[in-house]
C-alpha cells in the first residue's frame with residue numbers, strides 16, 4: 146500500500162503553509178521529517194493523515210485520493226499520534242488504548258477477545274501494562290505519550306504517523322520507542338527534532354524549510370554540515386561510521402561566533 150502527496154499546497158487563511166510538496170512514502174520504511182520550528186512538519190503530517198485536505202494537489206492512499214476513502218477506512222490504515230493531544234474524558238489508560246479499536250467495531254462486529262488481546266499487546270509494547278488501570282489525568286506527560294502511541298498501535302495501521310513522538314520521554318523510553326516502531330511491520334513517518342535519532346533510526350529523511358521540502362534521501366545525504374547550517378542555522382561536523390551511519394557533533398560557542 147502506498148501513501149503519496151502530489152504537489153500539495155495547504156494554506157491557513159491567506160498564508161501558504163505547505164508549498165508544492167510531493168512525497169512518496171515507501172512501503173515498510175521509517176521516514177523521518179526534520180526541519181526548524183514552524184517549517185511545516187505538523188501541517189504536512191496532518192495532510193498525510195488525511196485530517197487536513199490540501200487546497201491544491203492530491204493526497205493519495207493506495208493510489209486513490211484520500212477524499213474518496215471514508216474516515217473509518219482511513220483510520221484502519223493510518224494511525225496518527227499528534228503532538229500534545231489530550232482528553233478531558235475520565236478514562237483509564239487501557240480504555241484510552243481501546244479507543245484505537247473503534248474503526249473495527251460495529252453491530253456485526255462487536256468487541257471480542259481478539260480486541261482485548263490487541264489492546265494488551267499495545268500496552269505491553271510501550272511498557273504501560275503496569276499502569277493500565279490508572280486514570281488518564283493521573284499519568285505523567287511521558288506516560289500519556291506512551292498511551293497515545295499504544296492507542297495508535299491498537300488501530301493496527303499500515304502507516305504510523307508520529308509527530309515528535311519522543312517529546313516528554315526519558316532517554317530510555319525515547320530509544321525504546323524508536324526501536325519499537327522500527328521493528329513493527331508498519332510504515333512509519335515521524336517528525337523528529339533530534340537529528341541524531343533521525344540518523345540512527347530512519348531509512349530516509351525528508352527535510353523541510355519554510356513549508357517546502359528541500360531534500361529527501363538517506364541520513365548521510367541529508368545530514369550534511371551545509372544543510373545544517375543553511376536550514377537550521379547551526380554549525381556541526383558530521384562523523385561517518387564504517388557502515389554508512391552518521392553522527393552529528395554540534396559546535397559550541399555559536400552565539401559568540403555570531404556576535405563577533
Ligand SMILES: Nc1ncnc2c1ncn2[C@@H]1O[C@H](COP(=O)(O)OP(=O)(O)OP(=O)(O)O)[C@@H](O)[C@H]1O
Nearest residue numbers: 157158162180181182183184185186187188189336
Ligand atoms: N491553523 C493555523 N492557522 C494559522 N497558522 C498556522 C496554522 N497551523 C500552522 N500554522 C503556521 O504554519 C507554520 C508551520 O506550522 P507547523 O506546526 O506545521 O510547523 P512545525 O514544523 O511542525 O513546527 P514545530 O517544530 O514548532 O512543531 C507555523 O508558522 C504556524 O504558526
